[in-house]
Amino acid sequence: MNFIAPLTNVFRYTAPRIAIPRGVGKLSTKGPGCAGSFSTSSRAWSEKVATEGETERLADEVEGENLICWQDGEDVEDFLTRCAPSRMNGKSRIAIKNPWDIERSEGNVESALKMLETPLLEAISDWNTIVADDTLNKSAKSLKKIEHRENLKDLILTTAAQNEVVSGKWIIHAGSNTVDFQWSRIATGTYDGLLGTKAEVLGNNGMGIQVIFVFTPDFRDLKDVKRVLDGVQKALQWKPRSIAYKPLIYSLLKITTENPYHLRPAIFTSRELEETETEE
Incomplete structure (x- = not known):
């Protein structure tokens, strides 16, 4: 592996973007279930902002049934061109891993x-x-x-x-009319090794809101979880009021808003993490 690449990727990720952002523009008709083309004329965010009392509800997710993955060696530009989340079926899930990260086990x-x-x-x-x-x-x-x-x-x-079941994820809700641009930024940051271990986005369920997941390797490592949060905010060029963080074990136990244990479906939000850091 060429270890000069990370430095190149940092520049590519942070350099000002003058033209159309990654993943926004004409799409290929190649690839499973992909749309023909789409366009956007605005970077304005239309996603639903989590307000007090809504954060728990927004932490829920519906896992996609059809997984479409970035392939090893595939250029991120080609990957983003291949499929746009706004045009994918609601039962689909698109995923990209951090190629600079080590292979990890989900634990026992x-x-x-x-x-x-x-x-x-x-x-x-x-x-x-x-x-x-x-x-x-x-x-x-x-x-x-x-x-x-x-x-x-x-x-x-x-x-x-x-049992080493310690991974977790930030959950970002995006409007279907802006999700392609937002996903392109998250996918690029993941591909460049600047975010978490992997990222996923769910297809369009017709409700106008789609979900992006940004995974971290260990929910106990709050410093790294905060680093990924900062990277997400930088990638999106926008700071959401509050987004939720959910550990894998909660997903496995199906702890969503309506759960029999009366637990919050997230162990903390971005606001809570930032407030804790400020207090310390």
Whole structure:
């Protein structure tokens, strides 16, 4: 591998863009399920901004069924030209990996899920007990619920760490009329080794909002998670009000907004991470 490439990539990634951004323009008709062409006349963002109370809902995702991947040795320009997420079927998922990153294992997923089976069932029972406890006033019951959630979250994350199931992802919601440009920036940053281990984008489900995932190798490494967040904001040339971070173990347990454990579907948001860093 040519180790001069990372320096070249840094310049390519940070240099001012004068012409049409990557991935925006005429598309080839080659490739599975790809559209013929698309165009955009604006970089204005139309994605739904996460507001207080909406962050948890926006952390939900629907995994695509048809995976279309960047191929080793394929130029990122060709990859972006091959398929545009705005024109892909809603059941499709496009992915690109960081070619500069080492191969990583997802850990012992089976063991982690097995270890959590009984504690999760007990957690549901304990929650119902708290709700039904008439000896607690509203304030005391609320504190009990908060403590229950925190203890369960710690248990899940500790079990995941014990089994090396430690990857996670930033979840970005993009408008379907701007997702092609946003994805081109995220995909380029990933290809150039400046973001996380990989990135994915879901196809167009017709609702006007699509989801981009930017993966990091370890949810415990907050410094690296913050580095990737900074890279995402730089790539998009825009700072979202708040985006959610979700560990793989939560996805495996299907912890979305409507989950039986009453957990938030994300372990923190970008705003919370930045506020924690400021306090420190």
